[in-house]
Amino acid sequence: MLAGVSCDYYTRLEQGRELSPSDQVLDALARALQLNPEAAHHLHALAHSTCDRRRPESTDRVHPDVLRLLDSWSDKPALVVNQLLDVLAQNSLIGAFHDGLAHADNIMRLTFLEPRIRELWVNWEEQARSRVAHLRSETGKDPGSALVELVEELSRESEDFRRIWAKCEVWTDTGYPIYVHHSGVGDLTIRYQSFTVESAPSQRLVVFQTEPGSPSEQALSRLRAIHARPDRAAHGSTPKKHDEVRTIRNFR
Template structure:
């Protein structure tokens, strides 16, 4: 059985610096990055043995108080704390996520298609693009793997030039899928995608193993488009009621800017 809770705790412990956690750095070098198990246990108010058993998957019933204490030690935000609790519920055998088919409702489809002078598209938890408006189609035109944002980012070499902040974009997309999938990693379609990307991309393996959780994109995205040059777009993302795992992404340019003009020219090219 996979130890998702332990993997998450270990990744967060290794990513948490002693300075951020408020631990006094002792003399000598540290052989491992981040915090030691004993330091986490002390800060969370549990025994070292108990915390070790949590990481190793031998303790499967942590209380909410313990989970919240660990979230404080690691500096987790709201989404990551919720993910931690979700992983813990899955170890108790009391949590099972259910899903609907990847069908976009007619009302959401009309909304996307009628959204003008902005990118608008809907993705599922694997970041498959389910529907997109004409502006998005023009924006991604010519890209292979454009039907899945993870494949586009990690498997298409052109993405390194398209996303001017490639590492930031890559980390967000992986963290978004981890948050969307949660503790339910036994979906064959998700497992197949993770295996495919892990085999093909060392960068994906590195970022996936960091166990970052984030559902909000960075507000600003910077891109280089072969036909219209550089664009800076403002992002927003919304959960879709009644469609678990589906999210609506929207991006637009500030009015009157060169990016606004570039988006206008892209839109006109689809007419």
């Protein structure tokens, strides 16, 4: 009634029997359901998912120029991810945060299948919701088999994922800080921004920062110094030099 459509038409939409709703109908539904702009955009993407949108072919190969850029940020954690939040490349400060954690090659698996991440991320619930909101937004763009398999895997393995996925949230999370408790250097507040890689639109460059002059910046500097110590290699820690970029996948 609020959207101005019949119950029968709305039922056909939900059941997938009405495949060509107009933008006006979708806008009316978004208003009636009180969707935020990102969720409304997601609604339109779902409704038009059968259209040929000529999206650029996705790739997991990170351009050498992007790798050099990561390498230049020795004081900032940074990484490159794809739509499924597979970590395609990272600099060693990211490795320092995730040292010893399982599933660090995929942010979704790290969030829900590695119990120790809850000790590292103090605001785990908020961060978990934002990761799920990102993944759900991808279902409106390209619901390929890899995405479906990831959702099915996480649904099988994590009750928390099932709970949060059922909320059907779609929103951008880059305005929210990560509150970190690192056993080696203490507490940090970290903010981040992500950027589309123009040469590979399926990839996102994510850069993490601390407030200049803050205790968090000092803690990050301590972490960098600890991770760069020569004796780290003797104890199985990976980087050969502190600002070396580490690529995660074997690129074709």
